[in-house]
Amino acid sequence: MTDSTKLPKLSKGGAPHQTTEDGYKTLTTKNGTPVSDNQNHLKAGSRGPMLTEDFAFREKMFHFDHERIPERVVHARGYGMKGYFELTDDLSDVTDAKILTETGKKTEAFMRISTVAGNKGSPDLARDVRGFAVKIYTDEGNWDIVGNNIPVFFIQDAIKFPDLIHAAKPEPDRGFPQAQTAHDNFWDFISLSPETMHMVMWIMSDRTIPRSLRFMEGFGVHTFRLLKGGKSKFVKFHWKPKYGMQSVAWNEAVKINGADPDYHRRDIFNSINDGAYPEWELGVQIFDQDFADNFEFDVLDPTKLIPEEDIPVRIIGRLVMNKNVDNFFAETEQVAFCTANVPPGIGFSNDPLLQGRNFSYLDTQLKRLGGPNFQHIPVNRPRCPMHNFQQDGHMAMENPKGRANYEPNSWGTEDGGPRENPKSGYKFFEQSTDGTAQKIRPESFADHYSQARQFYISQTKVEQTHIQDALCFELSKVKKAAIRELMVSHLRNIEDSLAKAVAKGLGMSLPKAAKAAVKTNMDIKKSDALSMHKNPPESFASRTLGIMVAEGSDAKRINALKSQMKKMKANVAIIAPTVGGVELSDGTHLDADEQVGGGPSVLYDAIAVIASDKGGNTLADMPPAKDFVSDAHAHKKFIAYDAGAKALFKAAGLSGMMDAGYTEVDTKASVNDFSDNLSALRFWARAK
Ligand code: HDE
Secondary structure (H helix, E strand, O other): OHHHOOOOOOOOOOOOOOOHHHHHHHHOOOOOOOOOOOOOOOOOOOOOOOOOHHHHHHHHHHHHOOOOOOOOOOOEEEEEEHHHEOOOOOOOOOOOOHHHHHOOOOOEEEEEEEEEEOOOOOOOOOOEEEEEEEEEOOOOOEEEEEEOOOOOOOOOOHHHHHHHHHHHOOOOOOOOOOOOOOOOHHHHHHOOOHHHHHHHHHHEEEEEEEHHHHHEEEOOOOOOEEEEEEEOOOOOOEEEEEOOOOEEEEEHHHHHHHHOHHHHHHHHHHHHHHOOOOOOEEEEEOOHHHHHHHHHOOOOOOOOOOOOOOOOOOEEEEEEEEEEEOOOHHHHOOOOOOOOOOOEEEEOOOOHHHHHHHHHHHHHHHHHOOOOHHHHOOOOOOOOOOOOOOOOOOOOOOOOOOOOOOOOOHHHHHHHHOOOOOOOOOOOOOOOOOOOOOOOOOHOOOOOOOHHHHHHOOOOOOHHHHHHHHHHHHOOOOOOOHHHHHHHHHHHOOOOHHHHHHHHHHHHOOOOOOEEEEEEEEEEEEEHHHHHOOOOOOOOOOOOOEEEEOOOOHHHHHHHHHHHHHHHEEEEEEEEEEOOEEOOOOEEOOOOOOOOHOHHHHHHHOOEEEOOOOHHOOOOOOOHHHHHHHHHHHHOOOOOEOOHHHHHHHOOOHHOOOOOOOEEHHHHHHHHHHHHHHOOOOOOOOOO
């Protein structure tokens, strides 16, 4: 044996390099060699040629040339955040999963919310489904709930997924449109796949243009299992946002994408920095085989949901995201989710989409992250110990020590490595299976229209109009008339008034209803839980009031609005003729967050215009100031103002249109009147 006392002593971590004369850390190569000049390549003489022995250049350029990894094939644009999950209600009667039985314990979590179709650099407010992926680092392995902000999906079988995504992405011959479903290929695929109709209702609703990623619901979508001692119950997972739900209008989404393409990620970044942490409650719908057997639809069909009126959502925990990532690439880009990552006590149903996903997610990481060791990357590494005999491969960081790299072996508990544990190890649900191998869709999946109808009839009139408008917009971008016609023929099976409105909006005559394998259940009940407007947020908290000011604006009114917003835990943004700000009536200086042209009203949830007489005239001469108020009016926002603002309203053509959504603020009482309105978010009664 080697006598370790005779080995030379190695320096641990090395001595720090000398700092630079002005106190900075010394720049080094990745090899650790200090660099003397980072501005000039080594040359023969001052005018070259360059000498290849400049290893610092070679390494710097080599690294730069290789610093991209493939973006995700879907969900490329996403935003990550960190925090914890805390269980508030114990599920130990139905599951062995410790994460669902230890109330009060806070477990580290990571979350990534994404759009689906767009590239990494596409705008945040594309009309699109939002991916809602949560990784909880439980003591029994990582648990990934890789869901969406919509509780159903387009297709019923994983084999159709590449076609769906190809159809949604830019068309292959021309390479556009980017991050949009408003084109022929998408609607061609959709109109030929009636199973998508329920999801079509959701994506054409305002759910796909959320105001903030913090103001959305999330869903696990598939039916999963809760397992306890060999017994199983079914479960569907729900995330309910603490700040309630809110979306923007389509006309706003289009403008936000120009004004601030990073609107959603900026909102998350700022909210976390300001302590207004994104938070959701975890809810479960638990049901047994008996319910599944008697439910009108198949619980294995991912194009169907279970109305909350049939099985209420039981809140069992909360997810608090209280930290931004330290490095976007290391965490948000490299995080690898997989639907198959579940701890003991949670299992899968036979949903054919879920089972296809369990295969796909592991496979995709190999391509994106370059090898089988992506779980060694800190964001993916389980926080509980892991022991196995997997070895080597690209970038292996967690290599087993000791002699045994196989088992069984006879090296004993010290050197012999880990062993399977029949007591605490993961157990699959024992179900008997018997069937003929065949490529077939179950008949119980065949009703494609009834739940689409249920969604549509559960919306308010305003929400229904938005669905009609969205369909008219999207289908108006489809050049092939036969595709538009086929789509409207499907809508006839959902709700005739919808089909008629869309046909009218497209300037076409009403086609015959599409042939349906199963007739729509026209008596299907409404479900109020499906409507955002029927479930408004409790308050204006975490929203933003945009106050437009000018030179000489009344300090008292501005301060009253600001302190009222503070009380309501809402934010204020000041928009002024220049970003340098203005001098107020009391001689104090007010800094601006945005200049008039850089802070359009689409960025704010409500607006105020507080201007002196002179300031009002200045604003009235500024086209973006006119847009500010006329857009806010058109988007049905609540508007506070003072007398000085009237010149601007006049210039914008709003003088005769000031309705009950406008509040003139003067006294404290009128500021209160204005703020009382705000939790309704919009003045929907405003005429078109
Ligand atoms: Fe995904 N999906 N998906 N998906 N998905 C991916 O995995 C896939 C589906 C979802 O923020 C990919 O790591 C198949 C439904 C989210 O990193 C890939 C099918 C739902 C994310 C993949 C589906 C989702 C992904 C691409 C049909 C909602 C982003 C990169 C069977 C319930 C996760 C990656 C993140 C990402 C495959 C359908 C949600 C290619 C084959 C349904 C939130 O593996």
